[in-house]
Amino acid sequence: MIEFTNVSKTYPGGVKAIDDISLSIGHGEFVVLLGPSGCGKTTLLRMVNQLEELTEGEIAVEGSSIHDLNKIDMRRNIGYVIQSNGLFPNMTIEDNVMVVPAMLGWSKEKKKERFEYLMNLIGMPPETYRKNFPHELSGGQQQRIGVARALAADPPVMLMDEPFGALDPIIRARIQEEFLDIQRTLKKTILFVSHDIDEAIKLADRIVLLKDGKLQQFDRPEELLNRPANEFVSEFVGEDSVLKSLSLYQVQDMKAKLTLPEASDGLDGTVFKHGDSLRYVLSHLLHPTPKPVYFERQEGGLAGPISVAHIEAFVREMTA
Amino acid sequence: MNSKAVIAWIVKIAFWVVIIAFFWWTISNNMYAQILENPEQFAGLLGRHLQIVLISSSLALLTAVPAGILLTRPKFKKYEWIFVNTANLGQTIPSIAILALAMGFLGIGIQAAILALYVYSLLPILQNTIAGLKSVDPAAKDAAAGMGMTPTQILFKIELPMAASSMIAGIRTAIVLNIGTTALAYLIGGGGLGVWIFTGIQLFDNTYLISGAVPVTILAITVDQLFRVMQLFLVPKGIRKAQKAAAAT
Ligand SMILES: Nc1ncnc2c1ncn2[C@@H]1O[C@H](COP(=O)(O)OP(=O)(O)OP(=O)(O)O)[C@@H](O)[C@H]1O
Ligand SMILES: [Mg+2]
Numbered sequence: 276m277i278e279f280t281n282v283s284k285t286y287p288g289g290v291k292a293i294d295d296i297s298l299s300i301g302h303g304e305f306v307v308l309l310g311p312s313g314c315g316k317t318t319l320l321r322m323v324n325q326l327e328e329l330t331e332g333e334i335a336v337e338g339s340s341i342h343d344l345n346k347i348d349m350r351r352n353i354g355y356v357i358q359s360n361g362l363f364p365n366m367t368i369e370d371n372v373m374v375v376p377a378m379l380g381w382s383k384e385k386k387k388e389r390f391e392y393l394m395n396l397i398g399m400p401p402e403t404y405r406k407n408f409p410h411e412l413s414g415g416q417q418q419r420i421g422v423a424r425a426l427a428a429d430p431p432v433m434l435m436d437e438p439f440g441a442l443d444p445i446i447r448a449r450i451q452e453e454f455l456d457i458q459r460t461l462k463k464t465i466l467f468v469s470h471d472i473d474e475a476i477k478l479a480d481r482i483v484l485l486k487d488g489k490l491q492q493f494d495r496p497e498e499l500l501n502r503p504a505n506e507f508v509s510e511f512v513g514e515d516s517v518l519k520s521l522s523l524y525q526v527q528d529m530k531a532k533l534t535l536p537e538a539s540d541g542l543d544g545t546v547f548k549h550g551d552s553l554r555y556v557l558s559h560l561l562h563p564t565p566k567p568v569y570f571e572r573q574e575g576g577l578a579g580p581i582s583v584a585h586i587e588a589f590v591r592e593m594t595a
Numbered sequence: 596m597n598s599k600a601v602i603a604w605i606v607k608i609a610f611w612v613v614i615i616a617f618f619w620w621t622i623s624n625n626m627y628a629q630i631l632e633n634p635e636q637f638a639g640l641l642g643r644h645l646q647i648v649l650i651s652s653s654l655a656l657l658t659a660v661p662a663g664i665l666l667t668r669p670k671f672k673k674y675e676w677i678f679v680n681t682a683n684l685g686q687t688i689p690s691i692a693i694l695a696l697a698m699g700f701l702g703i704g705i706q707a708a709i710l711a712l713y714v715y716s717l718l719p720i721l722q723n724t725i726a727g728l729k730s731v732d733p734a735a736k737d738a739a740a741g742m743g744m745t746p747t748q749i750l751f752k753i754e755l756p757m758a759a760s761s762m763i764a765g766i767r768t769a770i771v772l773n774i775g776t777t778a779l780a781y782l783i784g785g786g787g788l789g790v791w792i793f794t795g796i797q798l799f800d801n802t803y804l805i806s807g808a809v810p811v812t813i814l815a816i817t818v819d820q821l822f823r824v825m826q827l828f829l830v831p832k833g834i835r836k837a838q839k840a841a842a843a844t
Contacts, residue, residue, distance in 0.1 A: 346743075348743070361735050365833045408832070408836055409833070410833070
């Protein structure tokens with residue numbers, strides 16, 4: 276879907292922002308570009324829709340080299356959300372969201388319908404906000420509108436540069452959840468810039484970790500956490516990488532890896548379902564006055580009681 | 596009401612008291628005699644005045660706005676300082692000197708007056724056009740480009756609407772100054788209401804002075820108010836609301 280081949284970028288003045296990067300991103304994949312400030316995330320993203328030119332190498336989107344595509348047409352087919360939302364203050368919310376459909380010459384009815392669909396998707400009632408202006412919205416709402424605007428013409432590819440950057444942690448977490456839900460139904464191919472490892476773990480199918488324009492590791496989040504490719508990666512993911520990785524695994528992963536004792540029914544304790552995160556399980560086990568922990572079993576009945584030792588064994592399995 | 600608002604009110608009331616007193620004084624002393632007795636001459640002078648203002652400021656508008664747009668395009672950015680400095684020079688030289696220079700080129704008459712006032716009006720328009728376009732949020736321009744707007748679309752749909760308020764302010768300043776400065780056109784044989792003003796000065800005759808100066812002033816104030824109204828139509832509602840909200844905090 277998006278193919279980077281030996282891509283390099285040197286800015287006038289000599290800063291080598293991207294250094295020989297090759298990546299292959301699949302259809303419907305959610306890839307997070309991660310790394311410290313100034314490592315080249317934004318540059319790499321902006322090369323895809325040709326807002327920055329490549330110095331060397333080649334980028335192909337859906338099999339065609341970006342050089343062969345008409346810049347304007349390709350950009351209308353790629354959703355773009357920028358770091359500071361970039362809404363147009365002279366336009367109403369509806370006009371902001373419908374910029375690309377308007378350029379594509381959609382009919383009035385089709386635009387209206389699409390606007391209503393998108394606003395409901397991002398959880399903002401269309402009638403309430405249609406005639407508002409960007410400055411009348413909160414920061415979080417503005418960023419949601421930025422996302423809706425990028426989704427407007429239903430582009431198969433989305434480029435998102437820290438779209439949830441300027442939000443406080445609670446709102447941010449909620450918008451991340453909402454966006455994951457949206458992505459589960461829309462299945463876009465997404466390149467998403469973040470400098471926050473937790474955000475990356477939460478959202479990404481795969482993470483691209485960059486440092487000084489060089490690729491450090493391109494892998495699934497659990498691989499990045501459990502099998503860091505080098506010193507920089509293990510430092511970047513932090514000393515609590517094991518804890519972080521637990522939030523990536525669910526009860527069902529543990530049941531698949533370990534043989535757990537069978538428990539009789541009707542016990543007093545906390546029962547976790549298949550989809551529950553192991554991080555919650557561990558948190559329960561470490562509680563000062565823990566209740567016994569059980570897992571729900573597919574074939575009925577319960578497994579358990581689960582102990583910290585089980586988690587330890589599971590982590591050892593996963594990092595082996 | 597805070598003390599600022601109270602002071603603003605007092606100033607406003609004092610201003611109107613002075614205005615009314617002034618008009619009462621001029622009318623009761625029959626100072627508009629020239630207008631009343633020579634209506635044809637008055638119409639001629641006013642027409643000439645308007646002609647000079649209209650031609651010189653339209654030309655300035657047609658030059659400075661496109662120049663300001665060009666000088667903010669990436670290609671021509673490097674030339675901005677040359678033009679702004681040149682236009683600045685036009686502004687620092689006293690208006691009388693510009694008139695004299697124009698007369699040197701074109702001799703005595705309306706052409707010289709128009710040229711001088713044209714040069715004199717360039718800077719405020721150019722400066723405000725550039726300032727307005729430069730103040731456009733780069734993020735908005737970047738987002739627009741990233742969504743596939745052409746440079747022309749970005750200019751007309753994003754940049755000009757967002758710069759409109761500053762540009763109109765520049766045009767307003769230029770034209771209001773122009774109306775006042777056109778009174779000097781008399782000095783190089785350009786005609787206009789300056790004829791009566793300077794006659795009044797030379798003859799110590801208040802009827803000439805007031806019959807010339809008051810219409811110029813009213814003209815300037817009217818045009819100024821006209822532009823205020825125009826602002827409401829030309830500046831997008833979102834921008835006006837945002838400016839108001841920003842001013843309130
Ligand atoms: N227009 C430019 N001209 C010159 N150098 C640039 C330009 N844009 C970025 N750079 C440099 O390229 C490098 C990568 O910048 P980039 O914006 O891609 O980083 P980033 O990873 O997005 O950082 P952040 O997390 O702070 O947004 C930096 O060293 C930066 O200074
Ligand atoms: Mg960046």
